[in-house]
Amino acid sequence: MTTKSPVVLQVRDLACERDGRRLFEGLDFSLNAGGAIQVKGSNGAGKTTLLRTLIGSTSDFSGEILWRDNPFPKGLRAMRESLVYIGHRGGVRGGLTPLENLAWYGATEASAMEALDKVDLFGFEGSLCSSLSAGQNRRVALARLFLPQSPCLWILDEPLTALDVTGVAALEKQMANHLESGGSLLLTSHQPLNLPGLNFVDLSDFLVEESFSDMGGEHVFN
Amino acid sequence: MSLTDVQSPVVGARATPGFAALFKIEMLLALRKRADIANPLLFFVTVLALLPLGVGPEPELLAKMAPGMIWVMALLATMLSQESLFRGDFEDGTLEQLALLPQPLYFAVLAKSLVHWIATGLPLALLSPLLALMLNLPTEGYLCLFVSLFLGTASLSLIGAIGAALTVALRRPGLLLALIVMPLYVPVLIFGTGAVQAAIDGYAYSAQLAILAALLAAAAALAPLAAAGAIRISLDN
Numbered sequence: 407m408t409t410k411s412p413v414v415l416q417v418r419d420l421a422c423e424r425d426g427r428r429l430f431e432g433l434d435f436s437l438n439a440g441g442a443i444q445v446k447g448s449n450g451a452g453k454t455t456l457l458r459t460l461i462g463s464t465s466d467f468s469g470e471i472l473w474r475d476n477p478f479p480k481g482l483r484a485m486r487e488s489l490v491y492i493g494h495r496g497g498v499r500g501g502l503t504p505l506e507n508l509a510w511y512g513a514t515e516a517s518a519m520e521a522l523d524k525v526d527l528f529g530f531e532g533s534l535c536s537s538l539s540a541g542q543n544r545r546v547a548l549a550r551l552f553l554p555q556s557p558c559l560w561i562l563d564e565p566l567t568a569l570d571v572t573g574v575a576a577l578e579k580q581m582a583n584h585l586e587s588g589g590s591l592l593l594t595s596h597q598p599l600n601l602p603g604l605n606f607v608d609l610s611d612f613l614v615e616e617s618f619s620d621m622g623g624e625h626v627f628n
Numbered sequence: 629m630s631l632t633d634v635q636s637p638v639v640g641a642r643a644t645p646g647f648a649a650l651f652k653i654e655m656l657l658a659l660r661k662r663a664d665i666a667n668p669l670l671f672f673v674t675v676l677a678l679l680p681l682g683v684g685p686e687p688e689l690l691a692k693m694a695p696g697m698i699w700v701m702a703l704l705a706t707m708l709s710q711e712s713l714f715r716g717d718f719e720d721g722t723l724e725q726l727a728l729l730p731q732p733l734y735f736a737v738l739a740k741s742l743v744h745w746i747a748t749g750l751p752l753a754l755l756s757p758l759l760a761l762m763l764n765l766p767t768e769g770y771l772c773l774f775v776s777l778f779l780g781t782a783s784l785s786l787i788g789a790i791g792a793a794l795t796v797a798l799r800r801p802g803l804l805l806a807l808i809v810m811p812l813y814v815p816v817l818i819f820g821t822g823a824v825q826a827a828i829d830g831y832a833y834s835a836q837l838a839i840l841a842a843l844l845a846a847a848a849a850l851a852p853l854a855a856a857g858a859i860r861i862s863l864d865n
Contacts, residue, residue, distance in 0.1 A: 461728060500716070
């Protein structure tokens with residue numbers, strides 16, 4: 407450990423619910439500037455719900471979330487100004503071309519072309535996204551991460567889905583660049599990531615106890 | 629349309645598009661799927677063209693029915709096209725991204741409703757003299773019909789946005805959307821047809837038009853707020 411970088415995002419004793427079911431509780435972690443956390447957990451453990459809670463899209467939680475020492479909702483407003491969130495749905499409009507989609511996210515033509523080149527979509531910049539494949543649309547969404555931007559927080563939900571090997575390698579390299587320039591990263595993924603200094607939060611460690619004992623009593627196989 | 633029209637200024641890490649940028653991109657998307665715009669209009673015109681065949685071609689009968697029929701068709705055309713107002717953006721995740729912007733969702737809904745009106749309500753109002761001619765509406769009613777449709781369809785687009793936002797997460801909103809939106813359309817329908825009827829009968833109709841304008845002002849202020857709230861609820865699931 408060298409110099410200690412400031413904590414940007416802090417979660418204290420967080421419990422999330424979805425459809426009236428408690429997914430996890432007692433979750434504590436903090437994310438530094440230049441730090442990366444991979445959220446792990448089995449399907450349905452609440453990874454997406456956790457990310458959506460952190461970006462303020464759902465209010466079904468108890469506990470405390472702080473952005474640069476400001477609790478939500480004040481911290482949420484400040485956080486959203488330096489947030490890049492890419493969810494399961496990439497936010498890529500089918501009726502626009504990749505170039506126009508990136509322009510919508512604030513890119514200039516030169517930076518958008520460069521970003522599209524890096525996600526291996528050179529030559530597709532003028533086609534409508536509705537005519538591209540799922541993997542290519544995923545790449546258009548991820549091209550946002552290759553635009554020049556000030557250090558910020560990336561929250562990515564399963565960014566590696568539908569990506570091939572070279573795509574994953576390029577994304578890992580860009581994530582490392584992002585962390586080096588002082589940005590932070592929070593992502594979910596089932597695949598292992600080759601990223602220096604990556605920390606893990608496993609939601610299986612914060613499962614609600616009673617759901618376990620209930621299952622133990624109910625499911626007896628003879 | 630050039631790339632700079634789509635572009636939104638970058639603040640920090642986030643792009644914060646202003647109302648003009650939101651409006652331009654919605655217009656661009658609307659222009660790219662012209663069929664979606666043309667269909668409700670064609671439906672509207674076709675039904676009105678069939679009407680004389682169904683009820684008989686007596687000029688007096690048609691003239692009596694004209695204001696009501698044109699207005700009811702305007703309602704149906706608006707509602708038909710409204711279902712897909714937020715659907716595409718919901719499915720591709722754009723709505724989620726819009727909800728994360730530091731600026732209120734109000735402006736995004738307002739921009740979408742405005743484009744929806746330009747695509748359906750405005751052409752309807754512009755076509756209204758032709759439709760009035762087809763249905764043998766007395767000439768005194770033409771101007772009033774145009775103005776009332778011009779004002780009224782804008783309210784319909786805004787009010788319908790609430791229903792579209794509430795049902796966006798449902799796979800098949802169909803009838804539910806109609807059940808939510810139709811009762812809210814009633815005041816616009818009453819004052820719209822009332823104004824045209826008064827004009828035909830030779831009475832002053834400025835009061836009805838003033839009420840339609842007031843309804844539009846209220847809808848512009850309140851409906852996007854309600855729709856924005858409904859979108860946040862829909863996204864929460």
